Amino acid sequence: MKNYWLQENKWKDVEEYLEKKKTILIPLGSVEQHAMHLPLGTDSFLAQAIAEDVAKETDTLIAPPIWTGWAPHHMAYKGTITLKPETLTSIVEDTCNSLIYHGFEKIILINGHREANLPPIKIGMTKVRNKTGAFLCIADPFYINAEKGKELSEVEPGGIGHAEELEASQMYYLLPDLCEPEASAKNIPKKHRFLEHDPFVPGDKMITASDVHTYKEATKGIGIMGDATLANKEKGKEYHEAMIKNIAEFVSHCETDIEVELRNTEIPI
Numbered sequence: 001m002k003n004y005w006l007q008e009n010k011w012k013d014v015e016e017y018l019e020k021k022k023t024i025l026i027p028l029g030s031v032e033q034h035a036m037h038l039p040l041g042t043d044s045f046l047a048q049a050i051a052e053d054v055a056k057e058t059d060t061l062i063a064p065p066i067w068t069g070w071a072p073h074h075m076a077y078k079g080t081i082t083l084k085p086e087t088l089t090s091i092v093e094d095t096c097n098s099l100i101y102h103g104f105e106k107i108i109l110i111n112g113h114r115e116a117n118l119p120p121i122k123i124g125m126t127k128v129r130n131k132t133g134a135f136l137c138i139a140d141p142f143y144i145n146a147e148k149g150k151e152l153s154e155v156e157p158g159g160i161g162h163a164e165e166l167e168a169s170q171m172y173y174l175l176p177d178l179c180e181p182e183a184s185a186k187n188i189p190k191k192h193r194f195l196e197h198d199p200f201v202p203g204d205k206m207i208t209a210s211d212v213h214t215y216k217e218a219t220k221g222i223g224i225m226g227d228a229t230l231a232n233k234e235k236g237k238e239y240h241e242a243m244i245k246n247i248a249e250f251v252s253h254c255e256t257d258i259e260v261e262l263r264n265t266e267i268p269i
């Protein structure tokens with residue numbers, strides 16, 4: 001394929017693609033503060049870079065990126081843009097329904113805004129799945145690359161959160177010109193054991209709602225949760241390559257092993 005991004009193709013190219021392949025990737029991210037060392041677009045830049053590398057590996061088309069996500073707590077810092085969750089759900093639904101109308105059967109959503117975007121995206125894709133029978137799934141770095149993340153991470157327990165070691169490492173590797181490693185910081189607050197948010201710390205947990213005031217306090221007015229001082233591009237390269245390998249393997253599995261019969265394919269109106 002010449003152009004992996006759908007928007008860089010002509011409609012005839014998409015028609016030809018659909019004659020042999022029915023899978024498409026959709027990168028989703030967020031425009032939200034990422035402390036002093038990473039740019040606001042980190043989650044979206046990463047989702048797009050991951051999608052591009054998976055596309056090259058598997059010869060798969062990528063839908064235009066969904067740049068903004070659900071990030072109300074990050075409004076504590078300037079520049080963050082948040083969608084209402086129902087807006088994000090609708091964007092996911094309308095985008096997927098448009099693609100399915102044309103004949104795409106398998107949609108892999110690549111979420112760069114780790115974990116936080118999941119509830120609205122899951123609602124959107126569940127509605128689409130139930131209506132159309134299409135196969136939809138989310139590749140989220142916390143889950144699809146958990147094993148490599150655990151292996152590479154050198155932080156103390158509680159150190160995986162926001163703008164931290166793994167996310168910063170991947171950015172230093174992929175988009176170094178937008179990063180300032182010398183401005184990286186460490187913030188690992190002591191928490192009650194049920195309130196631990198680090199996905200790599202095992203144990204029994206509660207899930208709480210966050211708000212701008214407590215989030216600003218918890219992130220020490222810097223915007224970090226974790227330890228970015230341990231980030232480096234070598235770690236980022238290994239983390240990224242493992243992620244691409246996992247997602248590419250799943251794209252191939254979708255192609256060969258997942259059967260779909262579409263129904264109710266309608267234009268979103």
Ligand SMILES: [Zn+2]
Pocket residue numbers: 034042043112113114162163167
């Ligand atoms: Zn992020």
